[in-house]
Amino acid sequence: MSSKKPGMSLARKEAVYAYLFIGPWLIGFIIFTIGPMLASLYYSFTDYNLAYPPKWVGIDNYVHLLTQDPLFWKSLQVTLYYAILSLPLGLVLSYTIAILLNQKIPFVNVWRTIYFLPSVIAGVGVTLLWVRIFNPRVGLLTPILASVGIQAPNFLQDSNWVVPALVMMGLWGIGGGMIIYLAGLQGVPTDLYDSAKVDGANIFQRFRNVTLPMTTPVIFYNIVMDLIFTFQYFTTVYVATGGTGGPNRASLFYNLYLYQNAFKYNEMGYASTMAWVLFVIVVSLTLLVFRSSSAWVYYEGQLRGRA
Numbered sequence: 001m002s003s004k005k006p007g008m009s010l011a012r013k014e015a016v017y018a019y020l021f022i023g024p025w026l027i028g029f030i031i032f033t034i035g036p037m038l039a040s041l042y043y044s045f046t047d048y049n050l051a052y053p054p055k056w057v058g059i060d061n062y063v064h065l066l067t068q069d070p071l072f073w074k075s076l077q078v079t080l081y082y083a084i085l086s087l088p089l090g091l092v093l094s095y096t097i098a099i100l101l102n103q104k105i106p107f108v109n110v111w112r113t114i115y116f117l118p119s120v121i122a123g124v125g126v127t128l129l130w131v132r133i134f135n136p137r138v139g140l141l142t143p144i145l146a147s148v149g150i151q152a153p154n155f156l157q158d159s160n161w162v163v164p165a166l167v168m169m170g171l172w173g174i175g176g177g178m179i180i181y182l183a184g185l186q187g188v189p190t191d192l193y194d195s196a197k198v199d200g201a202n203i204f205q206r207f208r209n210v211t212l213p214m215t216t217p218v219i220f221y222n223i224v225m226d227l228i229f230t231f232q233y234f235t236t237v238y239v240a241t242g243g244t245g246g247p248n249r250a251s252l253f254y255n256l257y258l259y260q261n262a263f264k265y266n267e268m269g270y271a272s273t274m275a276w277v278l279f280v281i282v283v284s285l286t287l288l289v290f291r292s293s294s295a296w297v298y299y300e301g302q303l304r305g306r307a
Contacts, residue, residue, distance in 0.1 A: 040272040048269035061273035072274070074249055075257040076281075078163065082253065083230040085167045090226060091219070094174040098181035099211075112182070119176035127239040130169045131156065156240055159250035166251065169236055177222050184218030185211065213298040220297045224289055231282050234259065254278060 008016075044061060046054035065072050101112050118126070133140045134155040142152040155165035188211060196206045234255040237245075243259070245252030258278070262271035 040275055043269050044272040044276050046269040049266040050268060054269060061270050065273055065277060071257055075252045075254045078252055079231060079254045082163055082167065082233065086170050086230060087226055090171060090174050090177060091222065093171060094177035095181050098178045098185055102182060102185045116175035116179050119173040123235045124239055126172060127169065127236045131240055134165055157247050159248045162247065162251045166237060180222060181218055184215040188214045216297045217299060220293050224286055227285055227289065228282055231278060
């Protein structure tokens, strides 16, 4: 009879090694993500700046934000206006380019690279480039518009044009969404197209009944990600307007106003309140998109069953 003591089971060893490998990430996540989130939740119920200890005020910050701060509603309005303009435009343009680059055309890989490259260039550098383009005196856009008889407005200093100008800046980076749409288009089974051709479907019918339904999961993903990104919009508007939110608060995005409260007015407690209200808004909108997905997002098995 062997006297060897039973060792640790294989499943237990795998669990131990798994926790050892993910341990550094878990520690970093708790310290640098969960910890600051819980701290900001506490600070949102306090009157707090960096010079004095936080003072508990309960829900006063939330009441003031929702009922007594007109700039809160202004910043939310500006952000929603930007979202209404940029989300549909970005979706349609990136999807259209992906469809075009999914065709058998000469140098297609070169064209894909050209359209994708702007999305990986640093945001500050791109913003400074566009600020130069929009400059009414020396900008590249002014003589182009003048050649067709249009006087270029002062885009970034005109309250009617500043948000549309920022939308145009954002469209510069649609290559990121395009590459995801392209991957989705290349994942559409070719036998579905063959079946549609046998049934006599033309190119538009194949797009409507095969391409579009089969790429709705990718469209759904990009809508969710773009929605989250839109409500976190900050770097471009900060660089383009110098962090002022001008002219006349026309570019006072939510995140920019949050930043001003935190680092300009030193109202850390109030800024934390804004951050948590933003979190609730983004989660609510994301859940609405998820709830709607059952009505318009299809997967391959569903489409084949429906056919």
